[in-house]
Amino acid sequence: RKEVEQDPGPFNVPEGATVAFNCTYSNSASQSFFWYRQDCRKEPKLLMSVYSSGNEDGRFTAQLNRASQYISLLIRDSKLSDSATYLCVVREGSGTYKYIFGTGTRLKVLA
Amino acid sequence: EPEVTQTPSHQVTQMGQEVILRCVPISNHLYFYWYRQILGQKVEFLVSFYNNEISEKSEIFDDQFSVERPDGSNFTLKIRSTKLEDSAMYFCASSEALAVYEQYFGPGTRLTVT
Numbered sequence: 726r727k728e729v730e731q732d733p734g735p736f737n738v739p740e741g742a743t744v745a746f747n748c749t750y751s752n753s754a755s756q757s758f759f760w761y762r763q764d765c766r767k768e769p770k771l772l773m774s775v776y777s778s779g780n781e782d783g784r785f786t787a788q789l790n791r792a793s794q795y796i797s798l799l800i801r802d803s804k805l806s807d808s809a810t811y812l813c814v815v816r817e818g819s820g821t822y823k824y825i826f827g828t829g830t831r832l833k834v835l836a
Numbered sequence: 837e838p839e840v841t842q843t844p845s846h847q848v849t850q851m852g853q854e855v856i857l858r859c860v861p862i863s864n865h866l867y868f869y870w871y872r873q874i875l876g877q878k879v880e881f882l883v884s885f886y887n888n889e890i891s892e893k894s895e896i897f898d899d900q901f902s903v904e905r906p907d908g909s910n911f912t913l914k915i916r917s918t919k920l921e922d923s924a925m926y927f928c929a930s931s932e933a934l935a936v937y938e939q940y941f942g943p944g945t946r947l948t949v950t
Contacts (some may be wrong), residue, residue, distance in 0.1 A: 727848035728893060757937045766860055768941040769879060812879065815938055822891045824939065829878065 729815050730750065731827035739835050742803050744829045746815030749795045757816035758789055760798045762809040765831065769812055770797075803834045838862045840942035842928050848948045849918055857913045857945045859928030867899040868911045869909060872896070879927065882908065885911065918949045 730749045738744045750758075756793065775787040775796050786799040791825035796813055813827040842859045849855050861868050870882040877946055884891040902914045911930075915922055925946050929939040 744914070759938065762946055763879075767927075768943050771938050771940065781919070822886065823881055824869070825881065826879040827872075 726792060729813055729827040730826045731813050731830045733828055735833050735835045737830040737835055738803055740803060740805060743799065743801045743831060743833075744803055745800075746798045746811055746813075746832075748793055748797070748827050749793075750813075750825075751794070752800045752815070752817050752825075753791075753794060755794075755815045755817055756821075758787075758794075758796050758820075759814040759816075760779055760785075760787055761812040761814055761826075764809050769814075769826075772811070782808050800832075803832075805836060808832055808834045838864075840928055840940055842896065842926075842942035844945060846948070848950065849852050851891045851920060851949055852917050853919055853920055855947065857915075857916050857926050857928075857947070859911045859942055860909050861928065861930030862940060863909070863942075865930035865932050867891075868903075868905070868929045869931075870913045871925065871927045871941075872924040874924045874945075882913070883932055914915065915939070915947075918947075920949050923947055923949045 728751050760772040762772050763769045772789050773782050775789045777789055779788045785802045788797045799802040799830040810831050812829045815825050817823050868885045871879050873879045878926040880899045881894050894947045900916045904912050925944045927944045928942040931939045
């Protein structure tokens, strides 16, 4: 089983749509969780950390389900500028500085 | 807004040559990382560095690789004898002290080994 698994997509959605991505992780000792976005041939940019209680930042909502070992990202009212690859990132265990990236989910928002 | 910088943006080298990739992390950050991303593939962890020593490294980070913080600002990745399969984008990242684990990435160096 892959350490961090994501549906590669692409997800093609119309502007204004709501879209959700899931990510599963295999290491139950994983401690910290993040969503990054990556535009083509650019560096990953932090979108948001994912907290146990779930968190929201504007149109973006992240949820963590530790029992099922998955993380989700919901994007409401999609904009053309949301088109990117969304990377799920997991920090393994406590006292470790190793971060595992998923392969990413490609999102294309269509006009 | 403070940012991580990397030089050069693109490096072309011949197989067997040594390359040094340079990074300037965000100034108050204490943890530094190198990642690589082969074209079309996922971002892969190489190494983390704290307090002037390697904290962790992946299986990719073999004896051909080394990291150094030669002064108070630079963080370098050296590949001693490059192979064709080292061609990739190399990203440097940094994060603050222990309580904050969010990493901020530099724009990357595209390494092409011919």
